[in-house]
Amino acid sequence: MLFISQLLNGLQLGSIYALVALGYSMVYGIIMLLNFAHGDIIMIGGYIALFSIASGVHPALAVVMAIVGCMLLAMLIEKAAYKPLRSAPRISLLITAIGVSMLLQNVAQLLFGAGARSFPSSSIINAQNLSFGGIQISITAIVTIIVTIISMLVLTFLVQKTKMGKAMRAVSEDLGAAQLMGINVNHVVSFTFAVGAALAGIGAILYCCRYPLVSPTMGSLLGLKAFVAAVLGGIGSIPGAMVGGLAIGLAEVLVTAVGLSAWTDGVVFAILIIVLTFRPTGFFGRSMMEKV
Amino acid sequence: MLQVDNLNVYYGNIHAIKDISFDIKQGEIVTLIGANGAGKSTILKTLSGLLRSKTGSIKFMDQDIHHMVPNAIVKNGLAHVPEGRHVFAQMTVEENLEMGAYTRKSSEIAPSLEHIYDLFPRLKERRRQTAGTLSGGEQQMLAMGRAMMSKPTLLMLDEPSMGLAPILIEQIFDIIKELHKQGTTILLVEQNAQMALSIADRGYVLETGRIVLSAPARDLLEDDAVRKAYLGG
Ligand SMILES: Nc1ncnc2c1ncn2[C@@H]1O[C@H](COP(=O)(O)OP(=O)(O)OP(=O)(O)O)[C@@H](O)[C@H]1O
């Protein structure tokens, strides 16, 4: 009985990690950047939803605003900070991403204060639990899992079937050849950031529904764990990010369930170290040879 | 159709292309031959916009394409089949061909696909297969078919015979002749000078970044220096 609610719990957390991990993986697949500002996009999404609901915007519209806000912010960051460095060494890009992450956290702290604000999660998802013959089932978990499945289906369609999605795959496989096809790489990069941020925006709302607190640093740990999920699945791989996210979520819940809740973060990073040591390409990662 | 004047291309401070001028007229097959490292690929990459020249001018169909980005150049009718094929290995054969038509309206794709499948029946059989599973010869056909999907007026081929068995080389060259007959102008880069000169109208000989000879292909086939250096005596 407990098993089912724990399983749901793990899938809920894992779904959120998967949504966020996708943004890391897709961006890495396109421009080989570990976009460490990605987690902070989530934080901005949280604040947008929080403030718009507080000022009387309908919750559904607030959700849309948060998602669109994340997309615009990510595209802006790409244009302003990463695009000028497209042909610079990758380490410069990485350092810039860390810088952008700090900038976002500090601006948020300046504007909204360092303290956490409580998020009106119940106006988005009714937080009551269902109870089936002793099994507690969280509606928030069910909604999270369903929303994630729908998002994944839409993303899969987008990447597999649409012209832009195919261009994305082409750029991630072979930038030079993609240019020779007449693909405008700048458009593809912008699009990738926007899609990754939309998923992060959805993840932000779902995360805030589970842990209803918004703070300037809320994105760092979530972002890091999603990053671990992306590496576990194989950075650059879309199915990898999905599976990696679920695996990390389930692992965390498992660690908590056996009474070691203080160790959850430690276990996640231990997974990172193990993966990097024994299988740096993760579950689905292409070997570096293929990439070159 | 293509007019290149005083082109200079650098990699950092390596001067790879030194003051090169040449031209291609509509309906010709022109070949650039030269040893490893002579700068053949560098010229093609500069023409398609992947590399920037330091000085010089490139005119294509009376337009200055010198400062254009690659996607604009493809749209103008200049297609480039890169050395080593560079097919999208994880995409299917048909998706690769669709990518070739990226600059065109989606309604124009189906008839072009049919045309390419007529030219390359092998690709039609393998349309649902991922490109990475094709043989070297099939990948070369795919790379050529993919470039033709943009309906180029000038097709640039970088060492299409590389690594292929003689029988396949014959096939690839037959297809080049066929594309030419159907109205595509061809710029062919080859190390296999014998084959290239046998189908070309004119040839340029490139040595360490400079054009050292330019003549009708028939004359180059008979030139003593060329025979010694590129045709095995
Ligand atoms: N990315 C690069 N960075 C530095 N130098 C380069 C680069 N690419 C090519 N070169 C140099 O430029 C020169 C011309 O190279 P290029 O590839 O154009 O020759 P090529 O005629 O195509 O040779 P091959 O027949 O081997 O393909 C060579 O000396 C090569 O070492």
Ligand SMILES: [Mg+2]
């Ligand atoms: Mg070459």
